[in-house]
Amino acid sequence: MEIDGLAKNILLEAIELGDMPTLKRWIEEGSHELKGWETDLSSQTGASQAGILHGNNDDMVAFRWVEKDNNNKIMVSVGLSDAPILEKRISDGNGLLAQHGASRSNLFSGDANDVIFTFSQMKNLGKFYNKAWKYVFSNPSNFSRIVCLFLYDALLDYISQLIHRFKDIKPRIYRGFAFPFIRAGANVFLREITTLALIGDVLKGEIDVAYVTYLGYDEIAHHSGVRDFDAFIALKDLDKQFHRVEMASKLCHRPYQLVVHSDHGQTNGATFKQRYGLSLEDLVKELLPVETQIYADMSPSTGDHFVSAFTLPGDKVKEYFNDKTHDVNSYIQRYNPLKKPDLVSETDANVLVLASGNLGMIYLTGYVKRLSYEEINQIYIDLIPGLANHEGISFIMVDSEINGALAIGSKGTYYLETDKVEGENPLADFGENIVKHLRRTHGFKHTPDILVISMYDKEKNEVAAFEELVGSHGGVGGEQSYPFILHPNKWNIQDGIVGAENVYQAFKSEISKNNPEQMEQGSCELEQTLN
Helix, strand or coil: CEECCCCHHHHHHHHHCCCCHHHHHHHHHCCEEEEEEECCCCCCHHHHHHHHHHCCCCCCCCCEEEEHHHCCEEEECCCCCHHHHHHHHHCCCCCCCCCCEEEECCCCCCCCCEEECCHHHCCCHHHHCCHHHHHHHCCCHHHHHHHHHHHHHHHHHHHHHHHHHHCCCCCCCCCCCCHHHHHHHHHHHHHHHHHHHHHHHHHHCCCCEEEEEECHHHHHHHHHCCCCHHHHHHHHHHHHHHHHHHHHHHCCCCCCCCCEECCCCCEECCCHHHHHCCCHHHHHHHHCCCCCCEEEECCCCCCHHHHHCCCCCHHHHHHHHHCCCCCHHHHHHHCCCCCCCCCCCCCCCCEEEEEECCEEEEECCCCCCCCCHHHHHHHCCCHHHHHHCCCCEEEEEEEECCCEEEEECCCEEEECCCCEEEECCCCCCCCCCHHHHHHHHHCCCCCCCEEEEECEECCCCEECCCCCCCEECCCCCHHHHCCEEEEECCCCCCCCEECHHHHHHHHHHHHHHCCHHHCCCCCCHHHHHHC
């Protein structure tokens, strides 16, 4: 059971405050152990779930990226058209859920055949329903309960917005009228049906392993803040879901083991635009010739995309599923009457600027290959110096023909191939594994011409997201890179695992120890009663 976006430190604070009594009891009774792990450079769900569920997140640079060799297509990890393509790339048929597994509300399937609300399988409308849904509707009160909780959660967000304004809580972003309902979709609707479907799986006893994602905390923390009272209310409600699943598992003869973990964390902070009065797109425009054609996508990489997939306008559903040229993000942009049309399209532009939390990407798409440090300095003489010397940027990464990969800050340069430092080390505040992460990303096929990491204040534990989000993730700096694993004490999971692919190996090893052929296949007492 994955809590999207919850850092280990925040989990410990929630437990200490008494908001997660179920998880606290597991730890105190000794049935479970809490471990931390470290994400890859791009601390976001796409890369993490690809690694955890399939053991492969190669070439997944960020939440979205450009593929120059594919007509400069912008790939989006939650795109309804892109997610199936990405799964084909990363899957070898031996995913975490390949053996009698079930995927519920995830980005990728882990090679499970039994899926519900799994993005990579959303084009197959038959994947919206299976027998696990029986437990969603087995009780007539479930639907009305979900509706009431949905409306109540939307009301809570309106109240939260008023409190933030009245108390002048900062950083603060504009959420708008529609967001509370999007939030309620993630925090209530998906949460409740995911739990009920999972309880159905447990009671039926026909699957060996299930993987589910709870999106609510991540969505709220993005807009309210990672330690906001609103976010801790969401964690309290999530804890109740774990208790419900625990009770179901105790009614079943089959010895299911419960694991709670997260795919990444979030780091708080005022946005880049709030701090410096301009976006990354604006900064790049200032540093390039006036005639340069620029296209930028700085829209927040949040669960809005996931929820929006279930709320398409009725008269557009058929059009959407028959149209294979766009994904959910382009759909939202296309049918949003409040969005101003872009003057330059992504295919016409010769510079593309993208954002993933505090990780920015600049693709010089007028050139087929990734340009070198020397070539960029010759073509756009102000771009690299202007970025590296901006107070809101910690460092940029570029590829030098002479020296290989370089991490360049305002006061120094780190030579990634030789570990030589010239001046002050721009990577000093980003952890002992940052060089390893950068080297790996540098070797990806679709790494941008210039990779940008925003400022990180180590003392305040703040970053400046290039997206308009209070809590952000997708890059590096602070708690966004440090999620957790709460596992049964019989499991042998090392503390401090680095990289989502290694989490897959650890999970896969423990699952394999419980040979399904040797496990009791009896049905549940409650299942017999219901029948």
